[in-house]
Every structure is written in structure tokens, then in C-alpha cells.
Amino acid sequence: MTKTVTLVVRRHYAFPPERVFDAWLDPALAGKFLFATPDGIMLKVEIDPRVGGTFLITERRGDRDDEHRGTYLEIDRPRRLVFSFGDDRAFDATTVTVDIAPAGDGCDLTLTHTGVEPQWESQTNAGWTGILEGLDAALR
């Protein structure tokens, strides 16, 4: 079994699910929130919004260009969007799942970022949650 580490972030929006969903695939909006940093300059936002399609978001941060690349794995408007995401930091391959459910005056978004590290595959199976619990338990 592949070992994964998972990070979950939730947020409520006072906007209908369709608008929140579409923002992820609209280059004008995606360029404003996805991989944008306050001091960065967005150079390029290329989105091919179909399953198997790719995205490339390039932002200039100081004297270097940060490239974020990925492939859309699942597009189920307005409920679910899944894409792979290349992160040069600690993961070789990560998957981001965006789940959107109607709630109150708008919708709730749950983002799950799952990383897979090949060198961990031989180890015993444990989730990010388990590791976090371990951190807390061990520090207590």
C-alpha cells in the first residue's frame, strides 16, 4: 500500500457552488488566487479545463519564476475537481481534491492535498492524520 500524507483545509463561501467551482478553471480568476503571492507578478496562466488537460501557472517572485504545473484528473462541476500538482519542495507528485457542497447562503469547500513519496512506499501505512496525532501525542 502506498503511503500518503494528507492535509485538509476547509472554508465557507457566500457564493453559489458553481461560481466557486468555475473560479478554479477560469484563467482570469485562477491567476488571482491560485499560486498567487502578494508581491509576485503573474506571468502566465494557461488552463486546459478537461480531464487529462494541463495547467501552467507562472509567477515571478523577486528574481525567479515559479512554475506550477498539473493535470486535471476529475472535473465534476460543481461538486468536485481533482488535479495533480507538481511541487518542487517535498513531494514528487501530489494530488489536490476540491470538494464543494451547498451550505447555508453559499457553499463549503474542502481541499485535500495528498502527497505521495516513493521512498515511503516500503514503510508501514500511515496517514498524515496519524502523523499529526503522533506529533501531538508525543509532545504532550
Add this chain to the structure above:
Amino acid sequence: MLTDTHLDRTLTALADPTRRAILQRLSLGETRISDLARPFDMTLTGVSKHIRVLEAAELVRRRKAGREQLLTLNPEPMDAARAWMDAQRAAWTARLDALDAALRAQDAEGVAR
């Protein structure tokens, strides 16, 4: 500066329930290896293997007192791993906040038009 190798070692060490239990036990204070093996229903050899993984990750420090081997917890690598995870979480939280701001800005433009 936290390197990926350090982070890998820390997370790998923490990914095993027995090793987490050992760290939990050590969080109560310095412990003899022989005392550590008892509650885990393991041989000293089995526990030693886990301790070596924890030592490689610098989560555990060992010292000798006469014939006894004593272990203490070093929480620093855990703090570093937690900081890394917090940074990841903060990045996504900021992006999701920016999404809200972008949608609000879009509405404001629509009204102004």
C-alpha cells in the same frame, strides 16, 4: 533550515505507531531502554531497531550511565515537521481566502459597470 532529508527522516520515524508510543513514553522523562521494552511486549532487539530509527531522525538521544542505556526525547525535529505542515496549511488557507476576495472583487466590478 529544514532539509527534505531531515523532514523525510522525521516523518518516516513518526509514521510507525510503536515509535510514536516510544516517543510518548519518553515525553514523560528519561527512560532506561530495558524499561522501554516492557510495556510494548517486544524483545529488546525489536525495540532497539525502532530506537535506531528514532536516533537517525534525531528524535531520541542516548547516554550511558554505568551499565544502563538511557534515552531522552528531543522534540526539535517534530517542531520542524510541524512548522513545515503548518506552512503548507497556511499556503492553502491564504489561497482559499484569495479566492473569496477575487469573487468579491468580480461582484464589485459588476456593480460598478
